[in-house]
Amino acid sequence: MKTQSNRFTLNFKVEEQVLLREFLHARGISKRTLTAVKYDGGQLLVNGTEQTVRHIVRAGDMVTVQFPKEQPSDGLTPESGALTILYEDEAILIIDKPAGQGTIPSRDHPAGTIANYIAGKFLEEKVPSTVHIVTRLDTDTSGLICIAKNRHIHHLLSEQIQKTGFYRNYLAFAEGHIAKDDFVIEQPIGRKDGSIIERIVCKNGQFARTDGKTIGHFEKNGSKYTLVSLELHTGRTHQIRVHMQWLGHPLVGDDLYGGTRNLVNRQALHCATIGFSHPLTGEELMFKSELPDDLKNLIQI
Template sequence: MIHSLTAMSKRDELDLRFSLVFKVDEGGILLREFLHAKGISKRTLTATKYDGGDIRVNGIERNVRHLLHSGDEVSIIFPPEEPSPGLLPESGHLTIVYEDEALIIVNKPAGQSTIPSRDHPTGTMANIVAGKFAKERLPATVHVVTRLDKDTSGLICIAKNRHIHHLLSEQMMKFGFHRQYIAFVEGYVEKDQISIVQPIGRKDGSIIERIVREDGQFARTEVEVLHRSEVDGLHLTKIGLILHTGRTHQIRVHMRWVGHPLHGDDLYGGSHGLIGRQALHCAMIGFLHPLTNEKVEFRCDIPLDMKLLTNTEIN
């Protein structure tokens, strides 16, 4: 359970709806204004009122015009959520790195889609997380905060409630999440550190491929060489990357732009000599926890197929 000086979330055995509890430090404020100051949007308050939620002060149901006093305890019980019609709950394996009442961090394997699509309606990470929620009788749906391409492995953040999703999404827009990736690119990257600041946009005539273009969206990627190696005659550079923006295919586009496409990434010029997918892994994700406002970081090691790309170190 997550606790803080100002709020905590809880699910008891009788009521599994997501809830938050706040202590009032200074009185003389309307309940509506107090909740807004705690990040509860007007839309969320409306949904809470009409869709099966509840707002209580010292255990008594109150409307948003109630005047609060110092020492009051305010509880907001969010309405139950239903999975969208296109999200079929399924059973399956999850590698859970962290979980609490607000969110879940999952290590996604390569080859698995994050969310359902027309081509991949089942077997996705979201389908399996929805199945986990259903098994646990949680009245929640899957809110994906960070997603990865189907063939990229690594950490994904999922919120368990639309309010938590809202808080994390706002944080991403204002400050960004701290995300570190590991990749293997083709050729030897000469400089040990590179800062790539190039706008990215959709390639004309394609619904998938992105390119560097002047009218694209601002994108910044920091690159650090970890080591250079030769595997079966192929020159590879293992790099660490930090994303300051989150554009679609940002790492893949930026690395092709500097002449070092990801190994296995045939969409952006890489070859398939040693691995059957782009050699890219999200190894770390960090952000401020939406309830405690404390910095949290989660890490996971690269998978076996990428470890096999480190046979002979050059320097």
């Protein structure tokens, strides 16, 4: 894997005779991606010669996929800004996001987001890609975010998420005393009528599952709360916040979903661990982020 002519490029060695289309499909390259390669300035090369997907490849052939150069999304202005980068290679980028910073531009946060800063980084470094957010966090949620450097990489990682092969673990402080050591919340989530922001548990919502484990119980300033470890099996908007509200234990600081802000001035939620297979090498990767100080203070009583 490398960039050629300012384009993201993948190379594959053929092991058996097959149609080029089938060979590429077996390597996770979608029909949509192939269409983009064909019409948006990419190339399919076999042993250095351009070919169509109907070409028959044979054992020993070298297939090169040159992806089109991607343009920044409309409304995403590249900006210069600090990023806490935990890992980076030619395919992915892992960022540790502070609470209070948006992941992508919105009406309330049109600039200064993680996506703005990554777009600026890509522009400065001449990375031929727009920003592909694989795992997104709410503005007031801290922790790990995964970014893909190409639409094909985004596609491969999204498939991992859909097949539950992408591990996402959060640490959260929930109001009240959760008695169970382990719990599973499997409740559908949909948009709340009349709101463009809030979600609720509802029968016609999308399937959502959150697994929880109780870590410890605390009491501070007259408030009882529980530290929990939460694993996402789906990625619905506000999933953890909605599920914990449904359980009767909204997150500390989450006033949108019934929590109070007498202990911390944001939802007490932190993406602490993500793990997945590298979309190109298959290597198992795991990344961790420590609790920020405002949430550590909820333990240090």
